[in-house]
Amino acid sequence: MITLKEALKLNKEELNNFKEELKAKIQARPELNAYIDINNVGEGVPIAIKDNIQVKDWSVTSGSNILQGYIAPYNATVINKMKDAGLSPFGRVNMDEFAMGSTTESSFYGKTQNPHNAEYVPGGSSGGSAAAVGAGLAIAALGSDTGGSIRQPAAFCGIVGMKPTYGRVSRYGLGAYASSLDQIGPMTQNVEDAAILYDIISGFDEKDSTSANKNDKVSDKLDSSRKLKIAVLPKHLDGASEDMKKAYALAIKELKNAGHEIVEHELMDAKFDISAYYITATAEAATNLARYDGIRYGNRVTGKNLEDTFIKTRSNGFGDEVKRRIMLGNFVLSSGYYEAYYVKAQKTRHMIKDQYDKIFVDSDLILSPIAPDIAPKFGELENPMDMYLSDLYSISVNLAGLPAISLPISKGENDMPIGLQLIAKAYDEQTLFDGALSLEKQINNKG
Numbered sequence: 001m002i003t004l005k006e007a008l009k010l011n012k013e014e015l016n017n018f019k020e021e022l023k024a025k026i027q028a029r030p031e032l033n034a035y036i037d038i039n040n041v042g043e044g045v046p047i048a049i050k051d052n053i054q055v056k057d058w059s060v061t062s063g064s065n066i067l068q069g070y071i072a073p074y075n076a077t078v079i080n081k082m083k084d085a086g087l088s089p090f091g092r093v094n095m096d097e098f099a100m101g102s103t104t105e106s107s108f109y110g111k112t113q114n115p116h117n118a119e120y121v122p123g124g125s126s127g128g129s130a131a132a133v134g135a136g137l138a139i140a141a142l143g144s145d146t147g148g149s150i151r152q153p154a155a156f157c158g159i160v161g162m163k164p165t166y167g168r169v170s171r172y173g174l175g176a177y178a179s180s181l182d183q184i185g186p187m188t189q190n191v192e193d194a195a196i197l198y199d200i201i202s203g204f205d206e207k208d209s210t211s212a213n214k215n216d217k218v219s220d221k222l223d224s225s226r227k228l229k230i231a232v233l234p235k236h237l238d239g240a241s242e243d244m245k246k247a248y249a250l251a252i253k254e255l256k257n258a259g260h261e262i263v264e265h266e267l268m269d270a271k272f273d274i275s276a277y278y279i280t281a282t283a284e285a286a287t288n289l290a291r292y293d294g295i296r297y298g299n300r301v302t303g304k305n306l307e308d309t310f311i312k313t314r315s316n317g318f319g320d321e322v323k324r325r326i327m328l329g330n331f332v333l334s335s336g337y338y339e340a341y342y343v344k345a346q347k348t349r350h351m352i353k354d355q356y357d358k359i360f361v362d363s364d365l366i367l368s369p370i371a372p373d374i375a376p377k378f379g380e381l382e383n384p385m386d387m388y389l390s391d392l393y394s395i396s397v398n399l400a401g402l403p404a405i406s407l408p409i410s411k412g413e414n415d416m417p418i419g420l421q422l423i424a425k426a427y428d429e430q431t432l433f434d435g436a437l438s439l440e441k442q443i444n445n446k447g
């Protein structure tokens, strides 16, 4: 598959031919179920779009039954920015319902397969985006990351996935899951393409009140020769598989070979991360999803009276995982429990941010796993608690609002891809991409 950088140089005719071929390739792999549909807007370079990002006049459903029939009335800001830069939305890709999940098993449209092996999940929730790029069925894709949903599927499918600093990319037109954590980001074949797509979609937007007033760009200044201080957290790996530990050791060796300085840090105290995340995310989700009642939004199922209509619409429209999270979220927000859960989770969030700040006193970047192991097989994370626990390495980055990028490092059991992530200070995407580019070069040259 040609890269985004190469595709941006094609002329109109070459692009049109390319799109015809791409369409045929996608249609030849229906079992993968990466795309929900193939739509093309405009004449630019085709980019696959996660089904929670609005493209005017497209169906947009967040992978849910409750949004069947909903047509986007306007473009998300990222879509307008893409169009201005010569890219065009091409195809809507699959995801876990309302971006809640780590496996892309909960979509209304069925499961997406991992392109490397059909027995394994592609990760989630941006599993369609990752599978499309990993299978050579997209040049690049947009995903969203609330607690790892860009970085983890990227790692499972052998591609690059980047979550920007909270506030860097406008959330206007993104279907909200947990508004204080959600960020849109690029999923690409390599680090340079991620930087290019990040530059295109980022920047201040007055339509998003949490948008940061920052417009600096990275791709023209990429410099893989910078020598950086990279923090490693050996004890943080206790919960990771042997394959993952080997990949971590390999990445450290290659970073040293590239001339970076490795700084060892003690364990991040991660024991509160899962609780803080699942309290915050479900509380915000319960609030955001209240609007899907069949009156304001959502596929109405008419009942005996208004209350019965709400109940029937929501019972019929939401899947099990979404219902579980709405119940959890309403519980932690309810009077009597609010202080004990929600308020405590917000304090924990500050604590997590402080831990990162301490590491960044003497380090430019942190090297961390993104998942405890390679992709799980279908059905392996059937118990919701097991699924939540598998987010151990991805969620603190969102709670602290930091930028991070996951990139392929090695292969594990059955030749399944293993990725690791680099994490940077807030708004230091330049260093994040410079370090990632250096590591990518080092890993690729090794053969």
Ligand code: GLN
Binding pocket: 099, 100, 101, 102, 124, 125, 144, 145, 146, 147, 148, 149, 150, 177, 281, 391
């Ligand atoms: N797996 C996490 C969750 O289910 C993250 C999802 C995401 O980043 N959208 O909440």
